[in-house]
Amino acid sequence: MIPQKKMAYNVAVVGATGAVGKTFLDILSERKFPIDNLKLLASSKSAGKKMQYNGKEYTVEELTHDSFKNIDIALFSAGASRSKEFAPSAVKAGAVVVDNSSAFRMDNDVPLVVPEVNPEDALKNNGIIANPNCTTIIMLVPLKPLHDYAKIKRVVVSSYQSASGAGAAATMELMEQTKAWSTGEPIEVKAFAHQLLFNVIPHIDVFTENGYTKEEMKMYNETRKMLHSDEIKVSATCVRVPVLTAHSESVLIETEKKLTPEKARELLSNASGVKLYDNPDEKQYPMPLLASGQDLCYVGRIREDIAYDNGLSFFVSGDQLRKGAATNAVQIAELLIK
Ligand SMILES: NC(=O)c1ccc[n+]([C@@H]2O[C@H](COP(=O)([O-])OP(=O)(O)OC[C@H]3O[C@@H](n4cnc5c(N)ncnc54)[C@H](OP(=O)(O)O)[C@@H]3O)[C@@H](O)[C@H]2O)c1
Structure with a gap:
């Protein structure tokens, strides 16, 4: 659960430069998700790259274990091995992770959720919620x-x-x-x-x-x-x-x-x-x-x-x-x- 209800949240997009990551930015903007600070993370090769969100320029940072200070919600789409390695650091820093990879989908303590199907499962989480396979x-x-x-x-x-x-x-x-x-x-x-x-x-x-x-x-x-x-x-x-x-x-x-x-x-x-x-x-x-x-x-x-x-x-x-x-x-x- 997100520890505290706020007017706006600090959101990290992990894998921001990828096909899903870029779509995340479109969707967050279209749905007017209440964002206070936005952090864009990717591999070292993308660090420094500029991306736009709602007409504002953001600089992509390299994903590290220290990337999640003050982050409330971390949206992961950088592949299963990155999720396995870095999602626990995000949870430790106090964020809730929604993970697009297959890393945790079948773990017993990780809910796997489609909001039209089993929304109630999302609330029984220990910091990680898995997004199912796209198909x-x-x-x-x-x-x-x-x-x-x-x-x-x-x-x-x-x-x-x-x-x-x-x-x-x-x-x-x-x-x-x-x-x-x-x-x-x-x-x-x-x-x-x-x-x-x-x-x-x-x-x-x-x-x-x-x-x-x-x-x-x-x-x-x-x-x-x-x-x-x-x-x-x-x-x-x-x-x-x-x-x-x-x-x-x-x-x-x-x-x-x-x-x-x-x-x-x-x-x-x-x-x-x-x-x-x-x-x-x-x-x-x-x-x-x-x-x-x-x-x-x-x-x-x-x-x-x-x-x-x-x-x-x-x-x-x-x-x-x-x-x-x-x-x-x-x-x-x-x-x-x-
Ligand atoms: N494509 C889909 O339709 C789809 C649908 C559902 C789920 N997914 C899942 O979403 C995830 C991403 O898929 P995608 O299609 O967006 O892949 P993609 O286009 O290849 O993008 C991969 C992203 O991961 C980042 N990344 C790779 N290695 C990294 C590292 N060592 N550290 C930090 N970031 C790293 C890449 O950053 P760089 O640009 O810096 O390399 C890029 O932002 C996968 O787990 C995939 O299974 C994809």
């Missing part, structure tokens, strides 16, 4: 109202994940591959296992012993943790696609109680965080270009699944830098200061 957040926002009504037994999901999900350098790589192709230059591959341009890559994060990738197992484990269920089974196939921003997912759920498409549409049209966009006759369905730059998860292509008795299929697109990362984390910070 899991985008799936869970529409799943929660459906689960509350019909109790989900099984989820089969395939993702279509954008390049920016792998960070600023990966985004640049897709743009450079596009430029190289159009000018006949050789195409360079560094950030991904293969060329992403004109391709799809069914490989996100590392492979685990059971044949699933870590990203796919995050969807299994984090869904169960946030829905407080050991019974829900989640089988995910996570795929990188040549899209710049916003992840999409094809989701099939099997429910205990019958859930018709009409009922699902009614539930989703009233659900917070969801934009029901389901009018195929008018060519209206979720797509990453629609969801980019927005906080709502677009849901459409809702239909009764013909392979399962109590099955429902739908498609969802959401901006993973915003709702899948920065917006969700700032919403958590808002819950803490309420």
Whole structure:
């Protein structure tokens, strides 16, 4: 918990120069988060770099164990090893950490929170709150109202994940591959296992012993943790696609109680965080270009699944830098200061 209610808070953004870090600055500004002092932290290579927030210039500082004096809220997005190393120093200095990495997500004493799903968990923290995996957040926002009504037994999901999900350098790589192709230059591959341009890559994060990738197992484990269920089974196939921003997912759920498409549409049209966009006759369905730059998860292509008795299929697109990362984390910070 934040020790003291204030009019405005001292906020540190760790990883401020990255894809999520920059989005943090947009979201904090858009949502008018009450900031007294803002500290921007990154690696030594960015120290001294200037960044703008609300028209004011800030100098990026190197992240050290002493970076958190007088900080109330530290928003971490600099990778799991930095979170493991530096989040305890932030907590020791009195800050509450909202962490975007996978470092603490499955720790028993760390709440894993999507405000539309399990906001109450955020308040039971010991100084660190984890932001879930981006693909899991985008799936869970529409799943929660459906689960509350019909109790989900099984989820089969395939993702279509954008390049920016792998960070600023990966985004640049897709743009450079596009430029190289159009000018006949050789195409360079560094950030991904293969060329992403004109391709799809069914490989996100590392492979685990059971044949699933870590990203796919995050969807299994984090869904169960946030829905407080050991019974829900989640089988995910996570795929990188040549899209710049916003992840999409094809989701099939099997429910205990019958859930018709009409009922699902009614539930989703009233659900917070969801934009029901389901009018195929008018060519209206979720797509990453629609969801980019927005906080709502677009849901459409809702239909009764013909392979399962109590099955429902739908498609969802959401901006993973915003709702899948920065917006969700700032919403958590808002819950803490309420
Ligand atoms: N991209 C997404 O859609 C997304 C979504 C959800 C969660 N996340 C998570 O958010 C985190 C950041 O992802 P990203 O996509 O923003 O990556 P990114 O664009 O590569 O940015 C990484 C950030 O971490 C900083 N950093 C790297 N090494 C550091 C060090 N030794 N000390 C201090 N700062 C260091 C970088 O600073 P420099 O610029 O100085 O190197 C940069 O600000 C990751 O844990 C990722 O899993 C990402």
